Amino acid sequence: MVDSGSYELFDPVGVEPDFNPDPVAQMINVQKHFGHLHVLKDINLTVNRGEVVVVIGPSGSGKSTLCRTINRLEPIDSGQILIQGKLLPQEGRDLARLRADVGMVFQSFNLFAHMSILDNVTLGPRKARKVPKAKAEAEALALLDRVGIKDQAKKLPAQLSGGQQQRAAIARALAMHPVLMLFDEPTSALDPEMINEVLDVMVSLAKEGMTMIVVTHEMGFARRAADRVVFMSDGLILEEGSPEAFFTTPQTDRAKDFLAKILHH
Amino acid sequence: MDYLSRYWAFMAKYNVLNAFWVNISLTLAAGALALILGTIAVTMRISPVSSLRLASTFYVNVFRDIPLTVVMVIMASVVWMQLNVSFSNDFHVDFYILAIIGLGIYHSSFIAEALRSGINTVPVGQAEAARGIGLTFLQSTRIVVLPQAFRGSIAPIGNTIIALIKNTTVASVTGVSNETSSTMQAAIEMGPQFIFLIFLTFALGYVIIVIPVGLLSTSLSRRLAVKR
Ligand SMILES: Nc1ncnc2c1ncn2[C@@H]1O[C@H](COP(=O)(O)OP(=O)(O)O)[C@@H](O)[C@H]1O
Ligand SMILES: [Mg+2]
Numbered sequence: 001m002v003d004s005g006s007y008e009l010f011d012p013v014g015v016e017p018d019f020n021p022d023p024v025a026q027m028i029n030v031q032k033h034f035g036h037l038h039v040l041k042d043i044n045l046t047v048n049r050g051e052v053v054v055v056i057g058p059s060g061s062g063k064s065t066l067c068r069t070i071n072r073l074e075p076i077d078s079g080q081i082l083i084q085g086k087l088l089p090q091e092g093r094d095l096a097r098l099r100a101d102v103g104m105v106f107q108s109f110n111l112f113a114h115m116s117i118l119d120n121v122t123l124g125p126r127k128a129r130k131v132p133k134a135k136a137e138a139e140a141l142a143l144l145d146r147v148g149i150k151d152q153a154k155k156l157p158a159q160l161s162g163g164q165q166q167r168a169a170i171a172r173a174l175a176m177h178p179v180l181m182l183f184d185e186p187t188s189a190l191d192p193e194m195i196n197e198v199l200d201v202m203v204s205l206a207k208e209g210m211t212m213i214v215v216t217h218e219m220g221f222a223r224r225a226a227d228r229v230v231f232m233s234d235g236l237i238l239e240e241g242s243p244e245a246f247f248t249t250p251q252t253d254r255a256k257d258f259l260a261k262i263l264h265h
Numbered sequence: 266m267d268y269l270s271r272y273w274a275f276m277a278k279y280n281v282l283n284a285f286w287v288n289i290s291l292t293l294a295a296g297a298l299a300l301i302l303g304t305i306a307v308t309m310r311i312s313p314v315s316s317l318r319l320a321s322t323f324y325v326n327v328f329r330d331i332p333l334t335v336v337m338v339i340m341a342s343v344v345w346m347q348l349n350v351s352f353s354n355d356f357h358v359d360f361y362i363l364a365i366i367g368l369g370i371y372h373s374s375f376i377a378e379a380l381r382s383g384i385n386t387v388p389v390g391q392a393e394a395a396r397g398i399g400l401t402f403l404q405s406t407r408i409v410v411l412p413q414a415f416r417g418s419i420a421p422i423g424n425t426i427i428a429l430i431k432n433t434t435v436a437s438v439t440g441v442s443n444e445t446s447s448t449m450q451a452a453i454e455m456g457p458q459f460i461f462l463i464f465l466t467f468a469l470g471y472v473i474i475v476i477p478v479g480l481l482s483t484s485l486s487r488r489l490a491v492k493r
Binding site: 071073091093096097099100101102103104106108110111112113114123124127128129156158169172173175176 | 313388390391393394395396397398399400401404408409412413416491492493
């Protein structure tokens, strides 16, 4: 844990999203094609401050694409995406500034392979936010401590286990004080014994009020941390509901099929 | 023995070491220029702006496809004589600078291609993660992509530098007269009886210069390889 007061991960949350909606991310009628393939079909999704939304669905249903459109790693064909009420900017400095506010954690970690873990975490604050080196390093060490890998700070990514790398990647995203964190199957590339160390970090983030969109098939995480589960299939959002409702009484046949498959896995 | 000592006496008239130094200095200056231009060209090549990509593709293909001799002739006869581009009052200095520019531009196309192959070894996720933390395209390229691309393309860059070392002899085309090939030619004209030894001397000089470069590039490419 961070020393109290010395470092705040993100803005404190004082509002109950259900009663006082404060949308951090909004997707309105979003359409996206890859060539002839229609990957996002009229997506409407609002994520309020402090909310944790788990996106679940079969492989190829467009979950990664949905995540990637939110910080515009993929452009969309039509519709609107708003972050804190502001329309996503086009390429350029404005877009870079927006991406700095939205943390992204990838399935394959994507730590900068030629840099130490500490440099990975300080790069964004130093270059995108012009935070002085000493301050950025102090904050980075606090974050690495928080995710339990402070003693790995001087190592290169390849010297860490997958679980440690993913925790470093989470620290790297948190260092930007994001208003929203996107996780795209953060534990799918991990050996089973490392999954929990990453999920634990995510759960604690969720409990502290971080706004999160998490693509994952980890039902344990969804039940522990999610406010809402969104079920996607073939580019459509087919169901949306509380984790309990979705896992116990899915409405659509596709969701039932899908749940049967991952449960018997 | 007598033959050899007569050869030494003959060669004393030619400043062979200085000739090699001219080629080495051309290599250093043109190599630096080629690295800078090649890096700019490859950055344009991967940029999100399509006109820059097009310009880079055009530049690289033109200078990779034109023979070096033609580039050097253009530098001397078009740029210097026709366009009157001049850098100083001393035409020797002009020839030298024009040779550096010609060599630098020509080899930058090969550096750009070497770097592009290096960029292909960098997973796209690296650039995406860089953009994801709010870096601009140029920041992400300079800090994340190119350093890894350089480490992945040291071997082909080394080959380009070795080619450059030997290609500096073409500088005689732009009128750089005291470098190895013109010195060798002058020596052969004056002492045709030594032709074999003259060749051997200059060939050996190049071998001595090139071998360490090759060894260095091999060991660097191994030591600096990015571990994933
Ligand atoms: N860059 C791309 N180019 C072309 N097709 C893509 C690209 N990325 C994803 N797709 C396709 O879009 C569909 C949705 O992919 P994705 O969003 O990765 O699904 P998920 O994350 O749910 O598995 C898949 O059919 C996939 O093959
Ligand atoms: Mg995916």
